[in-house]
Amino acid sequence: MHFPSVLPIVTTSEDDGVRFLHLGTPMVQGAMRLSKPDAIELEYVQNMMAWMLFQHAPAHIVQLGLGSAALTKFSYRQFAASRVTAVELNPAVISTCEAMFALPPNDERLRVLNADALAFVLDQANHGAIDILQVDLYDEISNGPVLDSPEFYQACFDCMAPDGIMTTNVFGDYASYEKNIQAMELVFDAVVWLPAVDDENLVVIAFKNAPKIDFSELYERAGMIRKKYNLRAKAWVDGLKQWMKSQLAE
DSSP, X not given: OOOOSSOOOOEEEEXXXXXXXXXXXXXXXXXXXXXXXXXXXXXXXXXXXXXXXXXXXXXXXXXXXXXXXXXXXXXXXXXXXXXXXXXESOHHHHHHHHHHSOOOOOOSSEEEEESOHHHHHHOGGGTTOEEEEEEOOOOSSOSXXXXXXXXXXXXXXXXXXXXXXXXXXXXXXXXXXXXXXXXHXXXXXXXXXXXXXXXXXXXXXXXXXXXXXXXXXXXXXHHHXXXXXXXXXXXXXXXXXXXXXXXXXX
């Protein structure tokens, strides 16, 4: 597998009690509120947890692209029965998260791998083994996901358990929205998306097998998530309703 010869430098900044991760540019690659290191600070990163509306106790949660480790830490702390794996190409991102973003050390449930995300999903040892796949793969330019082909999303699909769910951030040029969504729709049984937040970060939810959607049940579940995890879960259900109305209007 080809690795870039030069990886971007990793820098941090702080403002009003929040620490930010950067890849050598002002673009924000992740954030952590210093007073709440295990909470998810950014709204779009919270949206990456929208799979919680449909799965309550996943056995294996995988994050492609570590960022500031917000998703990895939250999944590790809040789902005590789950194995959590993060795959990150840049070793400096991993070491910075360990030193500056409260990433815990690997143990029997947590694995943070310095590896290539495409190689990971192509590895047959990982096929059929992932319940939740969270994909947030960006370089320092952030024009769009660094992996966005139908072949990549097919490999993601192959890694998923029968009722697996993938959430993907497709922030970048507007053209990348359509390109990524169309690539996912070629592979997954159902693909939906939430309204863009945080400077046009659009989170897409892809289902290996389409779920039955009952909005009254989803709102009930959202209330439980809000109470237990302090996530903006009602907005996820509102976003799904908005998406459904837009599709029916076309």
